[in-house]
Every structure is written in C-alpha cells, then in structure tokens.
Amino acid sequence: MSSARILDGKATAAAIRAELTERVARLRAQGVVPGLGTVIVGDDPGSHAYVRGKHRDCAQVGIESIQVELPADATQEEVEAEVRRLNADPACTGFIVQLPLPKGLDANRVLALMDPAKDADGLHPANLGWLVHGNPAPLPCTPRGIVELLRRYDVELAGAEVCVIGRGITVGRPLGLILTRRSENATVTLCHTRTKDLAAHVRNADIVVAAAGVPGLIRADMVRPGAAVLDVGITRTDAGLVGDVDPGVREVAGWLAPMPGGVGPMTRAMLLTNVVEAAEAASAG
Numbered sequence: 001m002s003s004a005r006i007l008d009g010k011a012t013a014a015a016i017r018a019e020l021t022e023r024v025a026r027l028r029a030q031g032v033v034p035g036l037g038t039v040i041v042g043d044d045p046g047s048h049a050y051v052r053g054k055h056r057d058c059a060q061v062g063i064e065s066i067q068v069e070l071p072a073d074a075t076q077e078e079v080e081a082e083v084r085r086l087n088a089d090p091a092c093t094g095f096i097v098q099l100p101l102p103k104g105l106d107a108n109r110v111l112a113l114m115d116p117a118k119d120a121d122g123l124h125p126a127n128l129g130w131l132v133h134g135n136p137a138p139l140p141c142t143p144r145g146i147v148e149l150l151r152r153y154d155v156e157l158a159g160a161e162v163c164v165i166g167r168g169i170t171v172g173r174p175l176g177l178i179l180t181r182r183s184e185n186a187t188v189t190l191c192h193t194r195t196k197d198l199a200a201h202v203r204n205a206d207i208v209v210a211a212a213g214v215p216g217l218i219r220a221d222m223v224r225p226g227a228a229v230l231d232v233g234i235t236r237t238d239a240g241l242v243g244d245v246d247p248g249v250r251e252v253a254g255w256l257a258p259m260p261g262g263v264g265p266m267t268r269a270m271l272l273t274n275v276v277e278a279a280e281a282a283s284a285g
C-alpha cells in the first residue's frame with residue numbers, strides 16, 4: 001500500500017521565515033521597524049503557547065514584539081482599551097487579538113475596533129469585506145497558509161473540487177472566498193456540523209481541508225484515492241493533540257498535511273508575512 005506524500009508545513013514555514021528575515025533587514029536599513037502586537041485574554045494554555053510561538057518567530061526574523069496580557073475576567077471595555085492603545089502606538093505596525101476570547105466577551109466588536117491597516121490577521125470586517133469584493137487586503141493566516149502550502153508543493157488548485165469542513169471565520173469561511181478567486185479558480189463545497197452526507201462531499205473532493213475540531217472525523221473510506229488532505233483540526237486530549245484526520249487516511253491520500261507539522265506552522269509564517277507586507281506597503285507610501 002502506498003503512503004501519502006507530506007505537505008511539510010514546518011520546513012516550508014522555515015523557508016518563508018528565512019525569506020522574511022532578508023525583507024525585514026531591508027526595511028530596517030530604511031529605518032522602518034516592524035512591530036507585532038498581540039492581545040491575549042485569559043489563561044488558556046494552548047492560546048498562550050500559540051502567542052509565545054508568534055513572538056519567538058518575530059524575534060527570529062527581526063520583528064519587534066509588543067505583548068498585552070489580560071486576565072480571564074477582563075471586561076469588554078478593558079479589552080477594547082488595549083485595542084485602542086495598539087491602534088495609536090506607532091511602534092506597533094500590526095497586531096492580533098488571540099481567539100477565542102473568554103465567554104462573555106464579544107470578539108466581533110473587538111475585531112471591528114481595530115485599525116484595519118494594522119489588522120495582521122485579516123479578520124477585521126472591512127478586510128474580510130475587501131476579500132469578498134476581490135480587493136487587496138491582509139488575508140487570514142490559516143487560509144493563506146493552506147493556499148501557500150499547496151502552491152509550494154504544486155498541488156493544482158485551478159479546477160480542483162475542494163471540500164472544506166468548518167465554517168469559522170479564522171479558517172473555513174475565508175478559505176472558501178480565497179479558493180474561489182480568479183487567481184485560484186477552485187470549486188469549493190463548504191461543509192459544517194449540519195451537513196447531511198459529509199462522506200459524499202469528502203469523497204467527491206480532490207482536496208479536503210478538515211477544520212472541524214472533531215478528532216478522527218475524516219476516515220480513509222471517505223477519501224478519494226490520491227486526494228490531498230489537510231488536517232487543520234486540533235483537539236487537546238489526555239493522550240496529546242489529536243487532529244480531524246484519522247491516521248488511516250495516510251494510506252489512501254496522495255498528499256497529507258499532518259497535524260502537527262502541516263498547516264499550523266504555516267499559520268504562524270503567514271502572520272509574519274502579513275506584518276512584513278504591511279510595513280513594506282507603509283514604507284512605499
């Protein structure tokens with residue numbers, strides 16, 4: 001039995017960081033210092049690990065870091081005050097609000113308050129709106145990372161049937177918009193928890209992106225032999241991290257972006273890319 005070729009997000013992200021290191025050095029030589037701000041609320045260990053990783057990446061490529069941490073019982077007003085502060089801070093050229101926010105906080109209101117020009121995650125409603133309109137704007141990091149990973153491994157998108165499972169704003173919904181642009185020309189089926197016959201949609205796909213957060217949701221018998229399968233789901237269990245893609249899929253798929261080591265590292269690399277691109281655009285006037 002054959003085994004899927006790996007879409008190696010870890011190695012690809014390392015190559016992207018090396019490219020970005022040179023671009024940041026050129027910016028700094030012109031007196032432009034990119035700075036990423038992060039706002040994290042609460043004590044979720046996973047979210048803290050992601051934010052630490054983002055700042056490690058920044059240090060590696062030469063981007064400055066501004067870290068804002070708020071307790072789990074922070075009020076909406078306290079979170080919004082930090083967003084206003086970063087909007088006004090000239091050292092912060094781009095920032096993100098780590099999601100999810102603790103229950104009781106309205107993430108949409110917080111995202112809408114960000115300066116869209118400093119939105120390093122592409123999640124501000126204006127930037128998502130520009131994506132719908134087909135105008136240039138920062139793209140959400142995970143969907144951008146998925147497209148970049150497929151491109152770097154020459155997985156054909158034009159004309160491909162793509163089944164995306166998950167309709168959240170960080171992955172599924174923007175991914176559908178990106179893949180159906182004229183620059184990608186894929187045909188997308190966006191599945192979710194109320195999809196009636198998920199297996200039938202997955203079976204029809206050349207590319208499957210599983211971002212449901214349901215361990216082992218995608219089984220080998222659901223996958224068309226040779227399809228590219230990207231595991232974006234992460235569930236923390238006592239036994240460790242578990243993805244949405246059952247290990248048996250490796251024997252059927254033509255390509256596999258595993259979890260860990262596939263899309264996750266690309267998410268981080270695309271955040272750095274968004275920060276650098278925004279600084280370059282600002283320096284070009």
Ligand SMILES: Nc1nc2c(c(=O)[nH]1)N[C@@H](CN(C=O)c1ccc(C(=O)N[C@@H](CCC(=O)O)C(=O)O)cc1)CN2
Nearest residue numbers: 050096097098099100141170259260261262264265267
């Ligand atoms: N404001 C945002 N919040 C969230 C986003 C986002 O893009 N912007 N995405 C996710 C979390 N996330 C980044 O924030 C993220 C998730 C996973 C990884 C990653 O590298 N995962 C590893 C495995 C996990 C691990 O080792 O702990 C991998 O796949 O290899 C990076 C970033 C939700 N929130």
